Amino acid sequence: MKGLIKAIAIGLTLAAALGARAIEIVITEGWDSPTKIAVVPFGGPPLRDQPGPVAPLDLAGIVSFDLVRSGQFDALPSDNMLSLPTVAEEVYFRDWRILGMDYVVIGGAEVLPDARIAVTYRLFEVASEREIISTTWTAPGEQLRDVAHWIADEVYEEITGVRGAFATKIVYVLVQNPNAPDATYELTVADVDGERERVVYRSSEPILSPSWAPDGKRLAYVSFETGRSTIVVQDLATGARRRVAEYPGINGAPVFSPDGTQLAMALSRDGNSEIYIKDLETDVLRRITRRPSAIDTEPGWGPEGKSLIFTSDRAGQPQIYRIDLATSLPDRLTFQGDYNARARLLPDGRHLVYVHRSNGVYHIAWQDLERDVVRVLTETSLDESPSLAPNGMMMIYATQLRGRGILAVVSVDSRVKYNLPSGLGDVREPAWSPFMTVDAQTLASRAVTAR
Amino acid sequence: MSALREYAGPVLLALLLHAAIAAALVRGWQPDTDDMPRLVQPRIIEASILVMDKPAPRPPLPSARPDPVPPPVEREPEPVKPEPKPEPPPRPDPEIERRAQEEAARQKRLRELAEQSTVQAFESEAADLAEATADAQTMTYMDAINRAIRAQWSRPPSARNDMKARFQVDLVPSGELLGVMLLDTSGNPAFDRSAEIAIRKASPFEVPPDHDVFEANFRRFTLLFSPQDLLR
Secondary structure, three states: OHHHHHHHHHHHHHHHHHHHOOOEEEEOOOOOOOEEEEEOOOEOOOOOOOOOOOOOOOHHHHHHHHHHHOOOEEEOOHHHOOOOOOOHHHOOHHHHHHOOOOEEEEEEEEEOOOOOEEEEEEEEEOOOOEEEEEEEEEEOHHHHHHHHHHHHHHHHHHHHOOOOOOOOEEEEEEEEOOOOOOOEEEEEEEEOOOOOOEEEEEEOOOEEEEEEOOOOOEEEEEEOOOOOOEEEEEEOOOOOEEEEEOOOOOEEEEEEOOOOOEEEEEEOOOOOOEEEEEEOOOOOEEEOOOOOOOOEEEEEEOHHHOEEEEEEOOOOOOEEEEEEOOOOOEEEOOOOOOOEEEEEEOOOOOEEEEEEEEOOEEEEEEEEOOOOEEEEOOOOOOOEEEEEOOOOOEEEEEEEEOOEEEEEEEEOOOOOEEEOOOOOOEEEEEEEOOOOOOOHHHOOEEEEEEO | OHHHHHHHHHHHHHHHHHHHHHHHHHHHHHHHHHHHHHHHHHHHHHHHHHHHOOOOOOOOOOOOOOOOOOHHHHHOHHHHOOOOOOOOOOOOOOOOHHHHHHHHHHHHHHHHHHHHOHHHHHHHOHHHHHHHHHHHHHHHHHHHHHHHHHHHOOOOOOOOOOOOEEEEEEEOOOOOEEEEEEEEOOOOHHHHHHHHHHHHHHOOOOOOOOHHHHHHHHOEEEEEEOOOOOOO
16 A cells, blocks of 8 residues: 555656656655754753752753653763763764764753752754754752753654653552551652652552642542542642542542543442542532443543543443533444453544453553554553553553562553663552643743744 | 608697687677677666665665666667567568578578667667656656655654645755755644755765756755655
8 A cells, every 4th residue: 555655656756757847756654763862961060959968960861861761762872972062162063963863952050149040951953953942941959850851841842743741740659568467558749750759648548540630730539548438639739638529339530620620430329330520619410321230430531521431341341432421422432352441532532542451461552543443552461550641642551560560651652661660569550640830939930042 | 841741730730729719719709799788787687676675764875876877778678679670571572582581581680689789779769768768767866865865754753644845955966965945834843854854864865977867857856745654
């Protein structure tokens, strides 16, 4: 097929070439490979984001590591660089061309009189010898890691055309001493590179299904602190917690609506598990599914909150369904395999990821709803809890490594896979945060100095 | 005296032998000369293989190889071959049968000659050939440029099938890039940039050594980037 298209393309161009005597060459295929980038160590004084005898932060290293983790970039180790420019005049494009680089990032930092730090970086394209963007970020020292991730986000978006998601967070449940009587459950928030872990809630009872509010400032999760399942919404800045669902039976799988005002959940208060939506301001509960004979659970929101997807065994085994909230009409989305569950829609509303069982092994699958194509993304087994990055490019999920729960990340094109480092204990139930807006209170500011 | 007579035989033999070798040498060179065009032809075959090479994602066209010129030569001889054939309609001349036979033999030899001699074919239809060569050259080099750029084109994840970015490319006769200009944007700056980088990285391009062909088609041309092979 490809060959045919190409043959036609060449044929057409040839006809045009021989007829009009003005040729046009049509390129219909490419050879996609990671973009080669060099992030040169930034100039300026050694910087630390926390007091005490800690190693200075390597801003360029953080940027570089972010880009590499996306799978779309190959970063040049600084040891292999021919020069280490920190200002534009020192960039010799010939050197970077010899090294095969497509892009070069240089930068530097300075400490301002008010103790804030100004970090300026410049992105150059080697082939055309052009500066593409240059920006200065000003922020307090404790936000330096954020600054590095913001820089990575900008560079990523500039080159790929896709918004970067490096300055986002993940939440997960870390189980210390699993399978022991004194097991503890720690709801933990960290940067997506695994840094800056922070326990936001600790309990001796299980914690399940954490999910982010769209503003990234609140979490909803299931806690067993009262002895039975309870849905809790917690404010991350203040730590304030509110129990929003304590109905008889199961209270599970809370998910914030895209506007953050409602929570979809699975409740068994009316006999068996059904999907409900609770308004967080008015506390009004609305039942969405009505199938007393089937288990309906694990809701997820469609774009703009107009539909819900959920798992149901109404056809005999778990499959994914979608229900339009205006018409309440459900339609089945998955047909391959005898077990498909825990689905999440990509931001485009067209692609779906979910847990898929084939030959008795649980994998994460990706499905194009328009073309009805299904691909298995992971090679591990016992994969569960897929959660998408807000830009839809990567997915985090829980899996097992030597009998221990760990977190792994896979790109939705399955080109890159890696495991997140984790200390002791079992890591479960990850959820990737939405895009975090740069908070005005943090004093961070951004100025585009050139473009 | 008797010695002379005694040696006359061997001397004669030696002379004859030399003459024979000389004759053999002279005759022996002839076929070699005939083979010359055939020795050239393998290059033509090589050029064809180059075209078949397409799927290979590498662009490795040694820039200083003038080989690809001949491909048309290979294609051309075929239509030329039959040309001499129609000429000898075996006119049944009852007058002198012997002459007719001679004529037939001559024609046969001529046909053989025509088949072997590409040069002769060239001469007979030089003009047509030149034009066909130019077109074929254009096609060959267009395809080579296509392949060279394709191998360098890494599309960003925001690229979608059927996006279109059109560039104008200016070259110098050595194939080096003089300028790239975006004529029609795809609407996605990252996509446009990926295409421009591919053009720059693929340069210098291999261009036809034929001055006229270069001026007609390769001094300035347009490139349309429109992916068809992406997942989405």
